[in-house]
Amino acid sequence: MKRWSVRTRLTVIYGVVFMGVGIVLVVINYLLVLGLIPQPASFATTMSPTSLSGVYPDDGTGIAIQRVPTPVQQTIEVAATDYRASTLQNLLLTSAIALLVAGAIAVFASWYIAGRVLRPVHTITATARRLGAESLDRRIHLDGPDDELKELAKTFDGMLDRLASAFDSQTRFVANASHELRTPLAVQRTLVEVAMADPAAPPELQRLGTHLLATNERSERLIEGLLVLARSDRGLRGRVPVRLDEVAETVLVGCIGMADQHNVTIKKTIRPRTVAGDPVLLERLITNLVHNAIRYNVDGGSVTVEVGNSPAVRVVNTGPKVPVDALPGLFEPFRRLERTATSGGSGLGLSIVRSVVKAHDGSIGVAARPSGGLDLRIDLPPSAGPADLATPRNTVTAGRCPRITNSDNENDHCHRRNPPHVNAQADEHTVK
Numbered sequence: 001m002k003r004w005s006v007r008t009r010l011t012v013i014y015g016v017v018f019m020g021v022g023i024v025l026v027v028i029n030y031l032l033v034l035g036l037i038p039q040p041a042s043f044a045t046t047m048s049p050t051s052l053s054g055v056y057p058d059d060g061t062g063i064a065i066q067r068v069p070t071p072v073q074q075t076i077e078v079a080a081t082d083y084r085a086s087t088l089q090n091l092l093l094t095s096a097i098a099l100l101v102a103g104a105i106a107v108f109a110s111w112y113i114a115g116r117v118l119r120p121v122h123t124i125t126a127t128a129r130r131l132g133a134e135s136l137d138r139r140i141h142l143d144g145p146d147d148e149l150k151e152l153a154k155t156f157d158g159m160l161d162r163l164a165s166a167f168d169s170q171t172r173f174v175a176n177a178s179h180e181l182r183t184p185l186a187v188q189r190t191l192v193e194v195a196m197a198d199p200a201a202p203p204e205l206q207r208l209g210t211h212l213l214a215t216n217e218r219s220e221r222l223i224e225g226l227l228v229l230a231r232s233d234r235g236l237r238g239r240v241p242v243r244l245d246e247v248a249e250t251v252l253v254g255c256i257g258m259a260d261q262h263n264v265t266i267k268k269t270i271r272p273r274t275v276a277g278d279p280v281l282l283e284r285l286i287t288n289l290v291h292n293a294i295r296y297n298v299d300g301g302s303v304t305v306e307v308g309n310s311p312a313v314r315v316v317n318t319g320p321k322v323p324v325d326a327l328p329g330l331f332e333p334f335r336r337l338e339r340t341a342t343s344g345g346s347g348l349g350l351s352i353v354r355s356v357v358k359a360h361d362g363s364i365g366v367a368a369r370p371s372g373g374l375d376l377r378i379d380l381p382p383s384a385g386p387a388d389l390a391t392p393r394n395t396v397t398a399g400r401c402p403r404i405t406n407s408d409n410e411n412d413h414c415h416r417r418n419p420p421h422v423n424a425q426a427d428e429h430t431v432k
Helices: 006-036 040-047 071-130 148-196 203-233 244-254 256-262 279-295 349-359
Strands: 051-057 063-068 240-243 265-270 274-277 302-307 313-317 363-368 374-379 404-406 428-431
Touching: 006 071, 071 148, 148 203, 240 244, 240 279, 244 256, 244 265, 244 279, 244 302, 256 265, 256 279, 274 279, 279 302, 279 313, 279 349, 279 374, 349 363
Parallel strands: 265 302, 265 404
Antiparallel strands: 051 063, 240 274, 302 313, 313 374, 363 374, 363 428
């Protein structure tokens, strides 16, 4: 059930209180008028003479006289009775009409006054809704008397000052860490490569150098992932129109070598789609999705990449079966399944994806395919630019039989026979 707003509740309360007080006043007024109007019988006796209808003997002490109303008195009494009833009826009717009219005016006045009183609260709410990591410079600066609402606005502004200072400190830390962490690793990699390039280096040194280079590369990926995660968690400092289809095409071309290494075929359906965001983070999002789909696949498997309106990006891969209860944990940092623990990944791929999607005000849906693998769908808000086109793009890579094929072309000779059908399981988890 939808909750009433504070303004509505205040209006109802004011209206009910006014109507209750009005009803009490009407009752008191009715009782006062009822006591002021004389009874018809006494009024008729006062306004006309009486006559003796007869004399009756008593017990010897006197004479008993019975007074009987005359026709004039009867007429006056009937008229007084009608007047009394009509007066009270008109009093109730006019009082009820006046109460309803005054109640309606009171309700509208209460609505207006409540809106004026709550206007600073709406200002605070609107400012809070516009806030983000990229717009922490906004402040309320509420004008008006020094009351509780102005004190609340000042407290809110002070909190924003502290948050802005904390975000600035984090930004400087990430920038410094990016330089301080990458430089030693680059120097180590250079030293190892120089040592391995020496023709006189013994085989033991070559094996050690190879191991050190692999460890160095893993450390670089881990640091790069942590830095990207920290950057996306801070939100976006600015948004520009990004052609998501062009980003996907670039990423897929760069993944041909990795797909060859894992013997995986990439199929694509790319339609023009423009979103507002950070092009670097969006490229990392698609890269992580495709790399995960290739790395955690089976020999001879496939990866299907779709870009369109809804969802904006969809990546489906074959692979081992994934338990449904393990799906939410896939987006946590350093949380990996047993089958992926020795794959060489850092455990940050989908965490970065979730963070980037959240920074772009989107959502992620993931489902475990019954035949194995995952079905990931990402929804992103549309860009404020021109409407997206609906015509698929057919891009063919030059040279040998490409690993990237267009899934709309059924006669493509590079397709594997009987590709697995994408059938998402009913148990679906959405991450926002």
